[in-house]
Amino acid sequence: MAARQTGLATALLLLGCLAAGAQAQQPGAAVPAAPAEPAPQQVPAAIVESIQIGLSTDRISITSDFSGADLTIFGALDNADPLINRQGRYDVIVVLExxxxxxxxxxxxxxxxVWINTDSETFVSAPASYSVATTRALQDxxxxxxxxxxALGTDNIYIAPLDRTGDPVKIDEFEAALRGLKRTSGLYSENISGVQFLTQSLFRASLRLAPNVPVGTHKARAFLFKNGIFVKESSAQLxxxxxxxxxxxxxxxxxxxxxxxxxxxxxxIVIGWLGRVIFRRD
Amino acid sequence: MGIYLPIAEMSVNLFVLLAMGAAVGFLSGMFGVGGGFLITPLLIFYNIPPAIAVATGANQVIASSFSGALAHFKRGTIDFKLGTVLLLGGIFGSTFGVWVFKLLRQLGQLDLFVSLLYVGLLGTVGALMLVESVNALRAARKGDTTGLRRPGQHNWIHKLPLKMRFRASKLFVSVIPVLVLGAAIGFLASIMGVGGGFIMVPAMIYLLKVPTNVVIGTSLFQIIFTSAYTTIIHSATNHTVDVVLAVALMVGGVAGAQYGAKAGQKLRGEQLRALLALLVLAVAIRLALDLFVRPPNIYSLSPLVVL
Known part of the structure; x- marks a missing residue:
């Protein structure tokens, strides 16, 4: 039994693919900094599950015809208890921040x-984008x-105000507005049942990259829950x-x-001059 | 077809940009204006951030002004001396304008200020032009023709000191109002992303009494330099010039301008002015609506700007 489970860990499949629009550069540079969590050498008495995710590329390039893209992240559970698995009591949440x-x-x-900007609140750090895929509705x-x-989910990300001593009611109001605006523009999104188990241990998460996805280093994180209890987290950079x-x-x-x-x-000036030469009006 | 704007950091439809450029080019060819006052609001309606719309608008104005100024240069209807003095003023105005632009961006009042300027200026100029052209149309129907310029009629401006002679314009006038006018246009150019022709031309005719035939050429000549200066300063301080956006607009604009010019030849001067006045008023009203109608969301996001 235990041997079979370590077998699963080594058969860990780290894949990722990207559809539509975005071009994946360096497709050869597979299995990147997908980190951490080395499979335990000896399986301890109490089974501890872990989770791994991987991206086929650590870099996405936005070309001139970019109009958003679907990002697929593959991942696997290690040491999954087959009984709990069969009952569907494992849940995975994948986040791209x-x-x-x-x-x-x-x-x-x-x-x-006249409608005038009268009040403002500065937040020192808010994720420029945040998309979530889950196996089920968050509250389930x-x-x-x-x-x-x-700090998981678009409602729970920690957004730090510049003025920490400010009126908390006002900070809450502006923070809610920030989340709302980001959701409207598609930058904060939740994809319920965007994570699907392909086999007992292998899962696939589909995340949406908005057309105005910000450039920079994004962090993909996967959270594993068992019977509603947080077990492990794994992350990769993109x-x-x-x-x-x-x-x-x-x-x-x-x-x-x-x-x-x-x-x-x-x-x-060159275009103006060319225009004059090509379309001479007089 | 989508195209990604590297500075605005967003995907837009290339054909919409080309069509926008062509439509504005058509109108600018028809009425002999730079079209900056149309392109910037159109870009803002198309959800391009105002800061980028303004700076890129200034860049786009250069192409159409240069194209137009070449024609006037060939005809010898540019007063280079007058243009250079206007330009000197323009550089001061523009530098100040770019600084105010950045300050307003930091305060979060840029959009409001740009809209107020547009509504105020376009509304005033449009209304004055409409009244003038309707009167001219009425007069034309009765059969008498009145020129725009009434020579010999002087005002307080001609009593100011530091007079200078501008031969091409047959003008002997103080440099103070010329510099002030140049500075005002430069200020507007950098804040509104316009060439300023729609203010420059009437101001030169009515205030400085420059002969009508050299007004447009001289105005275009100085607009090239003021806009070029504005573009460079915006680019250096605010990094808000999107050259991909500007080129798409210019290509459409240059092509549209020739058809506009042909269409313009079929209409009489006062008819053209009346149509232009209606167009200017329409833009002003559209922008005014945004100021007075409750916005769909009273909250907005903007990047942190540090002076």
Missing amino acids: GPMRPIVVRKKERVLG ITDQNNFRQL AIQKAGFEQTLFRFANTNGFAYGVISVLLA
């Missing part, structure tokens, strides 16, 4: 008939307190970056804005 960025939430009010997996402790030309332009614009501006102007 974007880079942390400071952000300002502003609120409009009507002043003399475990209770709200556990989620809050793990760099989302602009593809060659877009990346070059972006970097150039941000590091050498002056030269970028001069080139933009020259380009405009």
